[in-house]
Amino acid sequence: MTGSPPDVMLPRPSVSVDAVMAAQRAAEFTKRSIKKDAKVAGLLMALSMLDLTTLEGKDSVEKVRGLCRKAVRPWDRDEAVLGYRLPSVAAVCVYPALVGTCVEALGPDRRVKIASVATGFPSGQFPLEVRLDDTRRAVADGADEIDMVINRGAFLAGRHDEVADEIREVKRACRREDGSFAHLKVILETGELETLDQVRRASDLAIRAMADVDFETGIPAPGTPDFIKTSTGKVQPAATMPVTLVMLEAIREWHAATGRVVGMKPAGGIRTAKQALHYLVMVNEALGPVRVDGFDGCPWLTPDYFRFGASTLCNDILRQLAWLKSGRYQAGYDFSEA
Amino acid sequence: MGTNGRHSAPTVDPLATDRSVASARPGGRWDYAPAPETVKVVVKPSYGHYIGGKWSRAGAGAFATINPATEEPLAIVAQGTEKDVDQAVRAAAKALPAWSGLPARERAKFLFRVARRIQERAREFAVLETMDSGKPIKESRDVDVPLAAAHFFYHAGWADKLAYAFPGRTPRPVGVCGQVIPWNFPLLMAAWKLAPALACGNTCVLKPAETTPLTALRLAEVFDECGVPPGVLNVVTGDGRTGAAIVSHPGVDKVAFTGSTEVGKKIAAAVAARGARLSLELGGKSPHIIFEDASLDQAVEGVIAGIYFNQGEVCCAGSRLFVQESILTEVITRLERRLATLRVGDPMDKNTDVGAINSRDQLDRVSHYVSLGREEGATYHEASATSLPTRGFYCRPCFFSNVQPSHTIAREEIFGPVLSVMSFRTPEEAVTRANNSPYGLAAGIWTDKGSKVFDIAGKLKAGVVWCNTYNKFDPASPFGGYKESGFGREGGLQGLRAYVRLDVPTGRTH
Numbered sequence: 001m002t003g004s005p006p007d008v009m010l011p012r013p014s015v016s017v018d019a020v021m022a023a024q025r026a027a028e029f030t031k032r033s034i035k036k037d038a039k040v041a042g043l044l045m046a047l048s049m050l051d052l053t054t055l056e057g058k059d060s061v062e063k064v065r066g067l068c069r070k071a072v073r074p075w076d077r078d079e080a081v082l083g084y085r086l087p088s089v090a091a092v093c094v095y096p097a098l099v100g101t102c103v104e105a106l107g108p109d110r111r112v113k114i115a116s117v118a119t120g121f122p123s124g125q126f127p128l129e130v131r132l133d134d135t136r137r138a139v140a141d142g143a144d145e146i147d148m149v150i151n152r153g154a155f156l157a158g159r160h161d162e163v164a165d166e167i168r169e170v171k172r173a174c175r176r177e178d179g180s181f182a183h184l185k186v187i188l189e190t191g192e193l194e195t196l197d198q199v200r201r202a203s204d205l206a207i208r209a210m211a212d213v214d215f216e217t218g219i220p221a222p223g224t225p226d227f228i229k230t231s232t233g234k235v236q237p238a239a240t241m242p243v244t245l246v247m248l249e250a251i252r253e254w255h256a257a258t259g260r261v262v263g264m265k266p267a268g269g270i271r272t273a274k275q276a277l278h279y280l281v282m283v284n285e286a287l288g289p290v291r292v293d294g295f296d297g298c299p300w301l302t303p304d305y306f307r308f309g310a311s312t313l314c315n316d317i318l319r320q321l322a323w324l325k326s327g328r329y330q331a332g333y334d335f336s337e338a
Numbered sequence: 339m340g341t342n343g344r345h346s347a348p349t350v351d352p353l354a355t356d357r358s359v360a361s362a363r364p365g366g367r368w369d370y371a372p373a374p375e376t377v378k379v380v381v382k383p384s385y386g387h388y389i390g391g392k393w394s395r396a397g398a399g400a401f402a403t404i405n406p407a408t409e410e411p412l413a414i415v416a417q418g419t420e421k422d423v424d425q426a427v428r429a430a431a432k433a434l435p436a437w438s439g440l441p442a443r444e445r446a447k448f449l450f451r452v453a454r455r456i457q458e459r460a461r462e463f464a465v466l467e468t469m470d471s472g473k474p475i476k477e478s479r480d481v482d483v484p485l486a487a488a489h490f491f492y493h494a495g496w497a498d499k500l501a502y503a504f505p506g507r508t509p510r511p512v513g514v515c516g517q518v519i520p521w522n523f524p525l526l527m528a529a530w531k532l533a534p535a536l537a538c539g540n541t542c543v544l545k546p547a548e549t550t551p552l553t554a555l556r557l558a559e560v561f562d563e564c565g566v567p568p569g570v571l572n573v574v575t576g577d578g579r580t581g582a583a584i585v586s587h588p589g590v591d592k593v594a595f596t597g598s599t600e601v602g603k604k605i606a607a608a609v610a611a612r613g614a615r616l617s618l619e620l621g622g623k624s625p626h627i628i629f630e631d632a633s634l635d636q637a638v639e640g641v642i643a644g645i646y647f648n649q650g651e652v653c654c655a656g657s658r659l660f661v662q663e664s665i666l667t668e669v670i671t672r673l674e675r676r677l678a679t680l681r682v683g684d685p686m687d688k689n690t691d692v693g694a695i696n697s698r699d700q701l702d703r704v705s706h707y708v709s710l711g712r713e714e715g716a717t718y719h720e721a722s723a724t725s726l727p728t729r730g731f732y733c734r735p736c737f738f739s740n741v742q743p744s745h746t747i748a749r750e751e752i753f754g755p756v757l758s759v760m761s762f763r764t765p766e767e768a769v770t771r772a773n774n775s776p777y778g779l780a781a782g783i784w785t786d787k788g789s790k791v792f793d794i795a796g797k798l799k800a801g802v803v804w805c806n807t808y809n810k811f812d813p814a815s816p817f818g819g820y821k822e823s824g825f826g827r828e829g830g831l832q833g834l835r836a837y838v839r840l841d842v843p844t845g846r847t848h
Contacts, residue, residue: 015633015634016631016632016633016786017633017635017636018632018633018636018637018786018806020636020806020807021633021636021637021639021640021806021807022633022635022636024639024807025635025636025639031476031480031688032370032688032689033370033373033688033689034370034371034373035370035371035372035373036371037371038368038369038370038371039371041368042368045366045368249635280368284368285679288368288679289675289678289679290675297366297367298366298367299366300366301366301367301368302366
């Protein structure tokens, strides 16, 4: 696959989604019984896919430093209790003002990425120039990943071209001086889109707009590992299984049409290890059989292409891992606050 | 790693992979560990009939019922003779006056009690059903047993409202009902038959299928436990000869049969000679129609659920798929991909989607149709990665494309996980081809356009038409067929009609 726009268009530009059957299918994934080795493997996978998040007005430098420490080593007592070292999480996710703190705490050779919400998060109700500047500053401060919000007002009003233009602009703003890109995650805020038809339309639009910048820059398939993301976490409902399923289907079809691989990040509302396993079952069965050039196995079962946006999830995963090992639940105070 | 759930260090550090974008790298894989159902169910070495509130001994001619997943015998069950059937019918006739004379709310109490007891013993019923039938525990647990309980609850509710069900008429019990049920949903079909019959004040002689008698016998235990008077329910086990004895017994006032069209025709002939009431729920070759404006991912889910549910051993299985020509390739690609994710194997594993075929006979029949499909020139598709257990009656779920309407696999009921995919160009053609079948049990329509749904649904000759969904069952919703799929409805108000005589106030009966 070259960097030029593919001559393959999605066969049906506006794909409809039947909400009842989508919900039924999503519920089926929660019926899988994940035990023993598979459960441990799933929990470790979920842990390594976490974007450990704090997005509050009261976030402090101290809190973010603590978050970074937990991100690198989720549990200090892992070796003592579990007998092995836990993986780091995938990223920390903070407001732009705290990116510098993360750079300081995680160092230059960091394995844990720094994700920053930008573009006037969470509402996006700011002039485009302000949103782009927000993005540029976060990238300049050292963010590896930018979680942007789409302009829901424009999307719901049917001004889809405007939304796509803005996504392209933001992605261009993610380009660093050396030509590399901070990876982009486009938050659809599906709780405000309401219908699964709209979720699918917004997913297709965001995926295409991000790829357009790859095409103009000449980045070959599988492309920049950009993501689509469900929610800011500030709107209810946040991530749900049916919404995530529909977004995964959009990702799957885009890959089938172009060979390009886009990541998925459900965020908000995933608080328990059990829920995380349900999502991973969904990824495993909705995208697992998809063969991708250059990958041995399923790219979406790695932190490169699948993330959980969550904070309380981390400690529940640790609790479950400890229980699987010892048969006993640890007290809440055995784990540091995320 | 031990089997006790404790674990050692993971072998793979999920972050130890090369994260540079372009290079090839090991990716994620996730295999599910076995998740066997752990509840153990006690099965007695042998079972006799349940007649007049008493258990007989298995006696002469008794045969083994086997677990189709392992081919191991589960128990010895009795072969019902004409004498056994006669005793059962007499017991039912004896119990009839008292049962039909009970105040309706008292009859309802018994049925509510049975429903509650099925719920309380749900896990036991589910495990036993899976052992005897080969269906996945996921389905017996989430579909068969809850629906069976729901049927008793629903019809218990009708008992004291019957007087209002048929305005201007007074419903009376029909009498002794002889009910012969199939092996695909053993407990659920027993519930479909017994709940309305008993709610309406009839008494019953039930014959479960010879390969799956265990849950019906356990249901008799539940009736006993709930204090249902002796003779109200009688269970006689055995093969087709026992069924024939019930159907032709002069003391049986009403015959209800669910099973093959072939046997149904014989029963209709036998009953015609003496004027007992009859309802038949027979075979099907139900069509799915997918229009190009359908939500494709969801339509494919519906097709998968429609044909591979219970290994395709479902009378309303959506076994013919008509796809609008413009999306045919796309649908086939999606079907293939989805087929690859079906987990086939040990039905007692909670993650199994497709279990064992009910018997060797049935497996042979399905295999025969699969080879016939290939011989007749259709293109065979299967999930190649699927490995099947070495023992037990397993069949790879599959589908055929390039199927012609004249092919045997497009016309005859296979009763297995085999789908025939065909195409159409216009809605009219879709309807014509869907209706071009001796059967008319169910149909599925997939389109995003509401007007098309109503238009097509009205033109399909099928007892049930599901729109943008499939295999939705509810005790309040009548189920039954057109043409060679039978007559009479089960479930809902319409289902009650088969179990009542409607007297007019003058006393004249109809």
